[in-house]
Amino acid sequence: MSVFVRRSDPHILAAVAALLIWAGAAMADAPKRVVSINLCTDQLAMMLAAPGQLVSVSYLARDRRSSAMADLAEGYPVNRGLAEDVFLLKPDLVLTGDHTTPATVAMLERLGVRVERFSLATDFDQIADRLRQMGRALGREAMGAAAAARFEADVAGLQSDAGQRMARRAALYYANGYTSGDDTLAGHILAAAGLANIASELGMPAGGSLALETLVMAGPDALITAERFEGHSRSEDILNHGVLRRVAESAARSTTNANWVCGTPHVLSAIEGLRE
Amino acid sequence: MTPRALFTSLSVLLVGLFCASLLIGPAGLGIGESLTALIAGEDDPLALVMQEIRLPRAILGALIGVSLGLAGAAMQGYLRNPLAEPGLIGVSGSAALGAVLALQTGVAASFALALPLSGLAGAVIGVLLILMLAGPRGSSMTLILAGIAISALAGALTALVLNLSPNPFATSEIVFWMMGSLADRSMSHVWLAGPIMLVGWGMISLTARTLDALTLGEDATSALGLSLTATRLWLVLGVAASVGAATSVAGAIGFVGLVVPHLMRPLVGARPARLLWASALGGASMVLAADIAVRLVLPDRDLKLGVLMALVGAPLFLHLIYKTRREFA
């Protein structure tokens, strides 16, 4: 609870006190069988759920390429996010992202299951918000608030010394020539690591497709590409293009991993990875 | 127009479009500096863009255009039907299936030419099926119906293979394999597909004389001392090599083999042998022009080359069907 001591604003203290009282009452009717059907809610839930409270996570949670908590997910039964297999788990709460198939969510709600949606976190404040939201949803408000506070403190610590290094320019380059701009989670990770994003130079704050030749002409100091999936795809062929290897000869090269995928405190590892 | 004048104008057009293809791109470079970088540049970004991105794209566009134009002209000459186009009759579709299978099973990585050869193998099956179902005496109706069936089957199997792939991007690439695109192809694709295409062109050129004679029908052709069996062999292998290699690196680009021979036929006095080289040169120009257009029209959207070709080619296809509809009745 160190965070509450540090932020000693009396209004906040009062609010927290009120919340704690409410939370204590809420604990009694906290959901007992929670099913998560979204990769990102999987991870938030595994961080905050009480033992036995989370009964299933999505199958993607075990995929090392996209899940930062794949090892932990081995301990949970997995679901494929279909209304039928979720309903058979008799959940009293289902956690989804806001991009989950609307038909599935509508079906579950029609069947009388409570569904809590989590929108995509694209910056660090939103990650803290999602942690708190997850805490509330699971009836573990204090856990959520504490995790959010710890994360905010860690981010503040990182950002204080990021500014000086912004001279280095990096390019994020994914399958199909996609890049992420400053307004995305990846963009914030980049900034926190002290790297300037060339997508912004090129006027793409939200990202978009970046022609290979535009990338070459921009001449980034660092090139950050995505890990390749198994099996072949033409979309990822571009990451093997001869010219990209040539660019990488004169630039630092790094790949994104599971820590970059979801708005969870694991982004801190992504930032640290980039700094090295 | 004399053949010589036609050859000269088509060559000039091709060279012009080839240069235009080199000079057009999102990076917006100056003409002089681009050409200098292309020829003399070393290791600076400009030289990389010219030598590693634009040059392979232009070369591949020209090679694929020659292959598709030539294959269309040869199939039409052999079947004596102006609707016989590799894309429409399912040859490109089966080539795409061969290529996708090779890529997804990992065969493509096993030896250097595995990918284009798999495309070739797929295309051979497509050509053989068409010759079997719609042979030289088949009507346009049979040809189109057989083509629809082969395309549908090849397309479904391609989609199935891509759906089963562990790669999450694979499924969304069904459209690439069906429509084709030259975006972001590299020099390695040129080395991969180029040699097989060249061999295919050589084989198709062996059929020229027989295609001329086939104007008179098969009996008359045999009685002129020409071997239909040999011609069929060179045609099947030549078309399969050209279309198979082209498709394995750029997807199934349709309608080139329909539009180009149709435009060239009046210019060569409808002679099937002359139509071969005219369609080869014309096909290269057509693909380069279409590839320039996709970069100019929607530069940020990776508009598929095949989409543009279909927009041009499908109305012509309808027109040809309208013209031959009596045969359908």
Next chain:
Amino acid sequence: MTLLSLEHMTVTRGARRVIDDVSLTIGAGEFVGLIGPNGAGKTTLMRAALSLLPAKGTCNLRQLKPSERARAVAWLPQQREIAWPVDVETVVALGRIPYLPRGASLRDDDRAAVGHAVSRMGLEAFAGRIATQLSGGEQARVLIARALAQDTPLLMADEPIAGLDPAHQLSTMRAFADLARDGRSVLAALHDLPLAARYCTRLILIDAGRIVADGPPRAVLTEENVAEVFGVRGAFAETGAGVAFQVLEAVP
């Protein structure tokens, strides 16, 4: 000189003998009419002789290599096919393929042969026209000119005058007769008995795959033969323009 020699030719389709043990020889300077009812085997016999069909027995043409055969005999199929809108001269020039090395263009003697064939069929005025836009009869003449341009000692033609108007039937028959007078030979399947009788130097009558009669028109077109094979009554009769064969009525 023997231009065509068949010995014991037999062609089977399934269990049926479409051509049954046929032997014949054609020398130089003959215009031979191959006559017989529909299904008698006229087309099959000629295609077998040209090695376009599998057959038993021996045939001098079948023993040649395809390239040699193309210089020994020209073939005019019944199906009049001109697949592409090429000009008349181009169609006729296809007859020169057996003489041209691969990829070579026409030489002077090829052009002379083409010009000769064009004028022989009276097509000078059509030389630059698109062949597919001509009438059926004109196309037929273009295709005959194509066969003539092949410049072979023997010409085989399958119903070359079917579908022509009377004037062009006569001129075509005359052209074939002229060829024979020049020392070449023509073997043509014909349905028009009066014209066959008038222009051919020799007729071969076949029925059910066998030769019924072979000889000069008068010896072949006897009343019995005509009645038995064609089921009609016909006879040679004096007309204002000489003796002519006439088909009179169906045999009851």
